[in-house]
Amino acid sequence: MTFAGTFLALVPLCLAAIGILLFLKLPEPAKSTTASLPARPLREIITTQRFATGMICGIGTYALMSFVMTGAPLAMVIGCGFPTELATLGIQWHVLAMFGPSFFTGMIIARFGAEKVVAMGLVTLMACAVVAHMGIELWNFWAALVLLGIGWNFGFIGATAIVASTYRPHEADKVQGFHDIILFGTVALSSFSSGKVFTAYGWSFMNLFIWPVAILCLVLIGLLILRSRASAAA
Secondary structure, eight states, X not given: OTTHHHHHHHHHHHHHHHHHHHTOOOOOOOOOTTTTSOOOOHHHXXXXXXXXXXHHHHHHHHHHHHHHHHHHHHIIIIITOOOHHHHHHHHHHHHHHXXXXXXXXXXXXXXXXXXXXXXXXXXXXXXXXXXXXXXXXXXXXXXXXXXXXXXXXXXXXXHHHHHHTTSOGGGHHHHHHHHHHHHHHHHHHHHHHHHHHHHHHOHHHHHHTHXXXXXXXXXXXXXXXXXXXXXXXX
């Protein structure tokens, strides 16, 4: 019964969401100039550099966030002996850092481009790893969780924007279906493996996973930016 209040709180929240959605009226989508073009095969779309880069960066940032976020409370409570209340507060700030920047992320993408926003997110994730490696004081965990949330926001939303720019509206269903199956399947595996890795190797080792994934994604983003600049100059 320890977490019963959490599930009970979902009831009024879901009812409130239903009430809001009942009055939501979405405008008719504008007719696209590409709507008359035949839909391309899925393989043709997913093998483009832009799609592959967006999907890999989205999977990388989301999987890292899930992996580290799941392990952080275990490290705080079991590994370091902090009270559950402090671990809970750290996760609350993490969730706020995940979604709070969304009010501005779209404007930042419009101003600087999705590729640069993804790069900002990846650098922020590496800053999370640095803070986590610095020690196991309470501030290390809290600061790392906040940086983890901000890095996920920029990295994942930017990567999603890159993926969305690779297909036409009438191709969206199959492309997003392919993308989401791989994305959320990988995220589920990262979440499941978090506790196992923490138990076997510890908190510091867990944060080492951030480096190779973030560096790989940064290289892919850099190559995509270079190609875009070369295409614009041609």
